[in-house]
Amino acid sequence: MIGLCPPAGATDTVVAIDLVGDVFSHGDPSAQGWLRVAPRMTRSLSPRVVLMVAPVLEAETHGDLDRSRLYDDDDRALSRAPLRFDRLSVRFDLGAVKLEVGKQPLTWGRTDAINPTDNLTPRDWTDPLREVRLSPWAVRVNVERRRWEGELALVPRYAPSRLPAFGDRWALVEPQPFPIPAFPLAGPPELETRLDFADPRFPSTTLDNLQAGARLGRRGVRGEWALSYYRGFDDAPHFDLFPGALDPAMATLPVTVRPRFPRLEVAGADGVLLAGAWALRCEAGHFRFPEGLDEDFVLYELDAEWTRGSLRFVAGYADVSGAGELGALGVPGGDPPPAEGTSGAASLDLAFLPVAFLHLGRSLPTEWEASLEILIGTEDHDSLVQISGSWPVIDSLRLGGEIDLVSGPAGSFFGSWRDNDRLRLLAKFSF
Amino acid sequence: MRRTSLAIVGLFWWALAAAPLALGGPAPAGAERLAGRRLMEMLDEHQRTADQYAEGLVSVEAKGLVQFLEPAEVRGVGLLTIGHGERPDEQWFYTPAIDRHRRIARVEKSTRFLGTHFTYEDMQPRDIDDQEYRRLDDAELDGAVCYRIEARPRPKTESQYSRMVYWVAREPLVIVRSEGWVDGKLRRTFHGSEVRAVDGIVTPHRWVVEDTLRKGRTTLTLRNVRHRLGLGEELFAREAMRVLHAPP
Incomplete structure (x- = not known):
């Protein structure tokens, strides 16, 4: 019997070095630079056991990275550390069953723009046009037999998706002044907002908080489909806003912003239908927040893909129905001022739909x-x-x-x- | 002149299983499991060259797993094909950078395979019953007399070629030249050479394809060919694309 792995003792290494320069039309700085070194190594420990190591080491010119430490294992800091691991795992090939333990990307879903069924891996949107996936520590089991494929993944420790920093060029919303209805009879014409961020309280790493996803799919000649279920926490932070006491002298309204990470359950489905040179893909997820503080919504995407040789054309549409239609980041601003406990989801997937x-x-x-x-x-x-x-x-x-x-x-x-x-x-x- | 290389760990039916018999022909008896390395050299109309390598394993169940080795930027990129005879093949494309495999629509058979002068149809298996055969007059090739067999696709068979002509050497009995004709015009010729027996199976180790419309040629060289290996079915699974598979 020939094993699936490379011969025992064999090491396969690839090194990628990216140098990127960004030149912006406006803003400060108007030029940015990135250096990214990403070696990828696979070493066969035995005919059926493979060690996979894929670190990513980054440097940049403009302070997007957290320079106070080299490595941030839990990925919970506001800025990304210079070193992370896309993969640091051991993979066991047991015939039709594959088991992978360690830091690894968990990529589910089928469509191109958003993936409603892909909820196990948080993202880093420091540069939202260049999304980075933050691989969690996880255990993943995959079984493929004839036309059926099943997968189960467990993620013991929660990490949120990372948003562009406030004040950064990619910040989505800046605090806006509120108009005062009573003006000119009373008060200044408008109030400035001052945001104070409370320390986040992340879900503890306990058995109760174990994040899990399961997926079962079937393939055929004309297409394939899969059903999935995720139970864990929303990787997108929700923000609760708590307006403080007005400072009349400064005409400033202090607002405490407290990130919240609600429990989430997602029942998903995805499929692809093949029609000649076209592949029609769809993916949808029903997002339910069992704690009852947030409304359910359905996120979906439809794609049509045409390929010929090296050419590929995709047209698609994505939307959300339900509470996700708020599509906001929950950042205070505009009219009226936020009420206490106002909340919004921070997912960029929702914000641009x-x-x-x-x-x-x-x-x-x-x-x-x-x-x-x-x-x-x-x-x-x-x-x-x-x-x-x-x-x-x-x-x-x-x-x-x-x-x-x-x-x-x-x-x-x-x-x-x-x-x-x-x-x-x-x-x-x-x- | 710019030289680039593209290496592939692959399960190429055509290159390994079918090559001993014919382009697009059935697998030889006893060739259930094969392994080998292939080298492709392309020469285009501007006299630029590009090399391609493959190192892989073959199954007669019409299943193929292609994994790129070079250049490094595409190392690990994979293409899994599961053939079904008269029904369309199933294909998935794997991209290691995003760790995602994607089901792709049926590839046009006449489309170039990875920029070479081969088409996808040339690289895919074909059931022996998909064509009707007729013996033509014998002819001489490179000083040797060859049988010539014409094959025309049956009505239900999809093919870019309206007819193929196989040149079969008498000793050893192996196809050394194939011609693909489209509407009465010669479209491609495939010339096999460096014929050697491996594990008792006669195998041309070098194939040159010439395209009459798109000028240039691609040379495919097989190395380290081995037959009768016991490969597991799990090798032809989507999850298997996540790891590079060197031949045993």
Whole structure:
């Protein structure tokens, strides 16, 4: 019997080094730089046991990373640490059963823009146009037999998704002044808001708080489908707002912002139907908050993909129905002032919906690649356009560039970043 | 002249199982499990070259797992194919950077395979009953007299070729040239050479495909070919794409 793993003792290593330069149309700084070193190593400990190590070491020019420490194992700090592990796990191949234990990405779902069934891995949206997945410590069991596939994943420790920092160029909402209805009879014309962030209280790492996901799918010649269930906590922080005592002299309303991480259950379904050169994909999840503080909602996406050779075209639409329609980050501002206990979900998946999107790309190893991506908010008429291309200069070096264009009315999701049009230059070494 | 390389750990039916008999032909008896490495060299109309390598395992159940080895930026990218004879194949594409496998629509058979002069149809298995055969006059190739067999797809069989012509060497008995014809015009020729027996099975170790429309050629060289290996079914599973599989 031949094992699934590479021969015992064999080590496979790949190192990727990315150099990225961002040049913005406005703002300070107008140029940013990133260095990312990502070796990926697989070592076969026996014919059926493989050790996988994939650290990521980053440096940047502008303070997005937490420079006070090298590594943040629980990934709960407001800023990302320079070192993290995409993978630090041991994998056991037991015939049709595969078991992986350790830090690992848990990627579920089938569609391109949002993945309502993908709730086991938090994201880092420090740069929201370049989402980073934060691999949790987990145990994952996968069983594939004939046309059926089942997977169970357990994540003992909770970590939230990381949002752009307030005051950062990617901050979605800045505190706005509140108009005073009684003015000019009483008070100043408007109040400024001062945000005070309370320390978050994360779910403890106990058996009761164990996060778990299960997925069962079946495939056929014409397509495939899967049902899934997640029970744990919402990776998107919810914010409870507690207005403080008004300071008349300063015309300032202090507001304490307390992040909350509610329990969450998601019943999901996804599928793909093949029709000639087209693949029609769908994915939906019913989000339920058992503690009753937040309303249920349904998040869904529909995609149509066409491929021919190296060309790929995708058109899709995603929306939410139910309480998620608030789509806000729960940040105080506007009119009226927040009431005590006001809450909102922080998920970027919700904030830019409903959205229609298009992707057209050519991807072929050893040759030039190009892509065009367009996201259009169908309600606010805001948009994001990304045009990119690259060329392998030599075997180990690919040079490329990307233009990100964001536009929309003030107050819309992409509109809040409309000064952030940028040109990206990329050099990627792989060896 | 720029040289790039693309290496693939793969389960190539055509390259290994079918090559001893014919392009697109049935697998030889006793070739249930094969392993080997392949090297492709492409020469395009601008005289630029690109190399491709494959190192892999083959099953006669028409299942294939292709995993890229080089260049490093695509190492681990995988393509899993499960063939079903008359029904459409099932295919998944795996991207290690996002750790996600994606079911893909049926690939057009006439589409170039990874930028080479081969098409997807050339790389896929074909049931022997999918074609009707007729013996043509014998002819000489490289100083040796060969049988010539014409194969036409049956009505239910999807193929870009309206006919194939196989040239079969008499000693050893192995196909050394195939011609793909489309509407009376020669579209591609596949020339096999470096014929050697491996584990008792005669195997051409070098194939050159020439395209009459898209000028240039691709050379495919097989290395480390082995037959009759006992590979587990679990190798052809989506989850298996997460790990690179070197041949035993």
